[in-house]
Amino acid sequence: MLAVNPAAADEGIMPGMPVSHARAIFPHLHVAPAEPAEDARALYKLAVWCLRFSPFVSPCPPDGLWIDATGVAHLFQGETAMLEKIAAIFSKNHLTARIAMAHTPGAAWAWSHFGAHRITVADGLGELNALPVTALRIIPETADGLWRVGVKTIGALRKLPRKTIPVRYGVDTLKRLDQALGFLPESLDAILPPAAKQRVLTFAEPIAALEDLQRTVHKLTDDLCADLEKTQEGARRLDLVFQRADNTLQIVRVGTARPSRDPVHLSKLLLEKLDTVDPGFGIEIATLTGWRIAALAPRQMDTEASAADEAHDLAALVDRIGNRIGARNVWRVAAVESDLPERAVEKVAPTTNISVTWPAHLPRPVRLLSPPELVNVTALLPDYPPALFSWRGETRKVRCADGPERILGEWWHDKKEVGEVRDYFRIEDESGERFWLFRDNRLTPEQTYRWYLHGVFA
Amino acid sequence: MSRKTAVLQGLKAQIQRLERFESLQGRTHAVLPFGVPEVDACWPDGFPIAALHEVSGAPTAAGFTAATAFTAALGARLKRNVLWCTTGHELYAPGLAGLGLPPSRLLIATARTEADVLAVMEEGLRHTSLACVVGEITKLDLTTSRRLQLASEKSGVMCVSLRKPHRDIEPTAATSRWRIAPMSAAAHVIPQAGRARWQVELLRARSGHTGSWNIEAPNAQGYLGFSSQLADRSTGEAFRPAHRLAG
Structure with a gap:
């Protein structure tokens, strides 16, 4: 036996045992050749x-x-x-x-x-x-x-x-x-990502000055982009690795939303991150690896701004912002086919093409509270919209209300939602502020309904 | 033309030059109509696009959402991408879509700090694929606002600082400052919530004049509505037919 899974280990079967021994412990053992x-x-x-x-x-x-x-x-x-x-x-x-x-x-x-x-x-x-x-x-x-x-x-x-x-x-x-x-160094062989392009600069004397590092970045990006130009490709990920004189690494990593081989754009992204590099006693080797490579056709030089230019500019913008606050923090919202308000939206990449939007006849608030906040409500009749509600310590008298819009829980997502029924009301209080309240139609043990405030309208 | 008016016009022109409005007019001419003539009339040529505008809400729960909707409606009417920079997670895109800003034109940047929000805004203002950059911020000092204003003038991308509820409003270089407060709609015959109603105040308008209006919240295309019967206009103008929908 070379390896066993946890279930087999529970039965007392250990790696190193002969198969016959293991079968004697557990006859129905499933054995696969290594x-x-x-x-x-x-x-x-x-x-x-x-x-x-x-x-x-x-x-x-x-x-x-x-x-x-x-x-x-x-x-x-x-x-x-x-x-x-x-x-x-x-x-x-x-x-x-x-x-x-x-x-x-x-x-x-x-x-x-x-x-x-x-x-x-x-x-x-x-x-x-x-x-x-x-x-x-x-x-x-x-x-x-x-x-x-x-x-x-x-x-x-x-x-x-x-x-x-x-x-x-x-x-x-x-x-x-x-x-x-750590008394003896141990060198590991790093794997090179498949289909990566790499450029290496080795220095005769270790460099440490910021200007030198900047020059290195420019030189490496220029060379790498020239390589990419030859094959009509662009990279979406750049890794700049500085090997210091003391054998440790300093790493700068940037990503782009679309494949790029624009040396100005790419070097700008790298230079912005250069302040995270600590050159220590000097840097001996600088390696720039471009990967996640994809085909990129040469761009026509247009005199007029076109849709392609706009897309290009938007991709550059997404890179610059993503480089600063994290690529995952720049996003678009895509519509999801779900009636539950919190599930109707999905974060997608900023370069995604979005054609679907939400049904226009259903009014939705501009800001949604997540999770919905419990409110105390006084309703005149059980099925009526509330006459009075208090939220965040403030009691509001309801002037008019629209509703209900009934939204059912989606049992195929979560078993807990099987009996969930929400009745949403658009409610305007006496000062004209508008809220989105819903009644959870599951009775509490005290035989009452819970009301929640889910959003605030404009 | 009398001598007096000539002098006055000369002085007005000088002020406009001082306020850099001339350069705006000279190059872009881009203005954004509100569709409400009373509001548009606050500027000699219309509401300038290439500038920093400040929008704040009344200090109540729905005040900030009203300011959000007002801003979204500005972006909706600009017909191109809107970059929305924020530190929060409450913005609800289906609601914005209902104001005419579809998800295909909305780009959201979630930053951790307000300093990052400002940096992202400034970066966004350099990119002409955007029509508008919105930043949700609490504090904005004079220097930063001037930077944003200049960046906006240079690229022609509108900049909106959506001010979160905050005690004191410091002086900024913004071209306009708005304050939006939800208010009680007219008495309905049936107890039903119709279109929301706002008190829109233009507190500051460079090279223009201020005003305050009682307006209907934006419709599905992002245009404000105006019904003169309910208006409490600060600029006394001629009577308009009832319930005029701006378009």
């Missing part, structure tokens, strides 16, 4: 997909991925938030993941495999001492040997005289220990 080549391919595909998190991703066979999060975590509002987001996306795609972030690849491996939680953000290297020696990526035989002489944790291993470790437990053990602690 396909290491297929697994490696899938892992590579997953690594490519993970390039959305960071430009530096490296597969760690058989079942791991390294993601270099240097200079990337702030895009996700923090390190923990980044890991939580990755975990959420993975679980949405039915992938079980244990994720850890640490100062060195070795430590991250240790925490992800032996940490107590599914998500770990390790602050220092000291806590590593508590983890078992197996967490050092050493072969099982060595680990067994260490275990037998009582060296069970990394902390215990660190207490041994340094010189004796290679002799007694192999050179590899010391190397792995140093790599985990």
Whole structure:
């Protein structure tokens, strides 16, 4: 047995068991032959997909991925938030993941495999001492040997005289220990996104001045755009990676709404982000990778402004704003076929073509409260619109009302909505302010109805 | 023409030059009609598009939504893309569509801070694929407003600062300042809510004059309605036939 799923593990089946043994424990066990080549391919595909998190991703066979999060975590509002987001996306795609972030690849491996939680953000290297020696990526035989002489944790291993470790437990053990602690560098092979275009600048002397960095950006974008020009293509994602003299990376990532190979536009996007780069003791290598490449026909030079120009300008605008506040925060609203007001709208990409709109005969408020706010209501008759309601501590006398507009819950979305019936009223109070109230037609235990304020009209 | 009027006209022209209105007239000439002659008459040539306009609501719950609808109606009449910058999540597009601003022309930018809202507004004003940039903000100082005004003049993109409820309104470089308050509609025979009614005040109008009107809220095309029987016009003008729909 190479790997088992949680259900099998619950039955007591472990990796490493012979199949006959496992079948003896659980006769109906489903066994599939291992396909290491297929697994490696899938892992590579997953690594490519993970390039959305960071430009530096490296597969760690058989079942791991390294993601270099240097200079990337702030895009996700923090390190923990980044890991939580990755975990959420993975679980949405039915992938079980244990994720850890640490100062060195070795430590991250240790925490992800032996940490107590599914998500770990390790602050220092000291806590590593508590983890078992197996967490050092050493072969099982060595680990067994260490275990037998009582060296069970990394902390215990660190207490041994340094010189004796290679002799007694192999050179590899010391190397792995140093790599985990950051005494030895560990180089990972980053995968290049498929169909990417790359330009590299290596400097004889490390550069650090802002003007030099700006010049580098201009040079790299010019070259990359010239490459794209030759193949009539445009990129939608640019990763600028600076390798510093101390072997760490500084990453700038920008995206565009449409494929682009306009050096002025692209370099502007990159330059805006340059203030996040800390050159430290200097930068030795600068790499610009353009990916998510798509065909882009040359543009006709028009003397008059045309619809194509307008679309082009709009795409540039979306990039500039997205670069500042996050690409997901520039959006359009698309109409969704749903009667529930909160479900009738959907966030879509700003370049989406929208042709459908909402039915014009149903009045809708300009601002919608989400979630609807509970209001206290006095109605003269149970089925009547309210005569009086109080919202946010203010009691309002109703002057006139329109309604009801009956909206039913959508049971196919949520079981809780099966019996949901809302009666919406447009209500004008005595000062002329207009509100959208609804009565939840499910009786409360006290045999009354709840009223909510859902929106404010103009 | 008497000598007095000649002097007066000369002075008026000088003031217009000082207020940069001349450059506006000289280049773009773009004006946006409200469809309500009384409102349009506040400016010698009409409501200028390439400028910063300020819209605020009465300090009540529906005051801000009325200001929102007034702004949306401005954008609706401009017939091109409107960039709406905000920090909140309450804006409801189906409601705006009902005022003539369809989702295909509405681009929303949700920023985390008001500083970002202002930066996004300024960026938007440089792009001529937009007709109008709207920013929901609480505070606007003189320098920032001047920047927005200049950017708008340069590109011809209208800029609207939609002021969130705030205690004091500081001086800004805005070309016009509006205050919208919902008010009780005329007594209906049947207890039904018809078209909403607003008290629209033009508190400041550069190179124009101010006014206050009792107007019907915008219709599905974004045009305000005007019924003179109910109007309390500050500019006393000739009687108009009842219930004139602006168009």
